[in-house]
Amino acid sequence: DTGVSQDPRHKITKRGQNVTFRCDPISEHNRLYWYRQTLGQGPEFLTYFQNEAQLEKSRLLSDRFSAERPKGSFSTLEIQRTEQGDSAMYLCASRSGSAGSPYEQYFGPGTRLTVT
Amino acid sequence: AQSVSQHNHHVILSEAASLELGCNYSYGGTVNLFWYVQYPGQHLQLLLKYFSGDPLVKGIKGFEAEFIKSKFSFNLRKPSVQWSDTAEYFCAVNGGSQGNLIFGKGTKLSVKP
Numbered sequence: 001d002t003g004v005s006q007d008p009r010h011k012i013t014k015r016g017q018n019v020t021f022r023c024d025p026i027s028e029h030n031r032l033y034w035y036r037q038t039l040g041q042g043p044e045f046l047t048y049f050q051n052e053a054q055l056e057k058s059r060l061l062s063d064r065f066s067a068e069r070p071k072g073s074f075s076t077l078e079i080q081r082t083e084q085g086d087s088a089m090y091l092c093a094s095r096s097g098s099a100g101s102p103y104e105q106y107f108g109p110g111t112r113l114t115v116t
Numbered sequence: 117a118q119s120v121s122q123h124n125h126h127v128i129l130s131e132a133a134s135l136e137l138g139c140n141y142s143y144g145g146t147v148n149l150f151w152y153v154q155y156p157g158q159h160l161q162l163l164l165k166y167f168s169g170d171p172l173v174k175g176i177k178g179f180e181a182e183f184i185k186s187k188f189s190f191n192l193r194k195p196s197v198q199w200s201d202t203a204e205y206f207c208a209v210n211g212g213s214q215g216n217l218i219f220g221k222g223t224k225l226s227v228k229p
Binding site: 035 | 120150152158159160161162165206208214215216217218219220221222
């Protein structure tokens with residue numbers, strides 16, 4: 001169990017550029033979540049995958065955001081035409097689908113995005 | 117809509133003081149409750165969780181929390197804090213079908229040595 005990893009850890013981009021983040025969940029976890037955290041707030045849910053299927057998207061996930069999880073392994077989150085309001089920490093979490101600990105999520109270190 | 121309220125934004129304590137951080141949630145159905153901790157420069161880690169059964173749950177590092185259903189509360193406690201407990205603490209609830217967590221805004225705890 002190497003934990004949830006995210007890449008890059010930091011990203012600085014100019015307004016209008018596209019960015020893509022990657023998340024590698026714990027290998028046996030089939031459920032994967034993306035959250036966004038801004039200063040002074042707790043993490044807010046963005047989207048959820050079970051295996052390769054994206055089953056839920058928050059209203060926070062505008063049309064400029066897209067997420068994928070090909071083959072049910074790693075996931076990517078892309079933001080097109082970034083805006084300054086997109087500056088935040090983007091967190092990935094995963095959990096097992098088994099009945100042992102059904103709702104315990106394990107978080108990665110996050111990708112801090114700064115849009116200038 | 118589900119929500120989580122954490123009453124204290126920033127708590128400052130001296131070492132050996134007792135700690136209680138408040139958390140209230142709004143959700144009418146069966147809930148699973150969590151406290152996560154984020155130490156400086158580290159990622160979110162699970163401190164403790166409540167699914168069912170004994171409403172007093174014990175977590176890592178001497179922390180415990182009590183689920184009081186009638187008050188919709190899940191307060192975090194520790195009898196004697198240490199400098200190493202300096203961190204941000206987040207209460208979260210999961211009541212949705214897909215398992216996503218709803219977090220409070222967090223409470224920053226500063227422990228003075």
